[in-house]
Amino acid sequence: MFGRGRAEGPEAPPTKAFETVLGAGCKIEGDVTVRGSILVRGEVAGGIRAQGEIEVDTGAKIKGDVQAERARLGGRIEGNVKVRDSLELRQGSHLIGDVFARSFRIEDGAIFQGNCHMGKETEIPSRDEKLNRETR
Secondary structure: OOOOOOOOOOOOOOOOOOOEEEOOOOEEEOOEEEOOOEEEOOEEEOOEEEOOEEEEOOOOEEEOOEEEOEEEEOOEEEOOEEEOOEEEEOOOOEEEOOEEEOEEEEOOOOEEEOOEEEOOOOOOOOHHHHHHHHHO
16 A cells, blocks of 8 residues: 555666655756755756765756765766766766766766866866866
């Protein structure tokens, strides 16, 4: 009764311990900040900042910068990704932007267009710093 024991279909995998879930039909315009972890199945036109983990499901889209403890990407992101720990691009994902991470894993079939900065202390340059580098 009430869905307990009901088998979930492939389009609705379990949400594990995510405090925030943006559903597949959800579209948000603006920045999103969460204290814990977030699962994105919909679309966000803005940045996402999470104190915990971020997972971007297959078919999800983000147009903005992402910051989190760690991230797993299965959808599409157009923006920089900064994680304090690890970033994983899953098969079929598409990332256009720079990566700042301690570790970075790209599965076969993932697309990455950008620069990668790895190490203990990774800093995202400001837009002005990026423009200065590009015009030199």
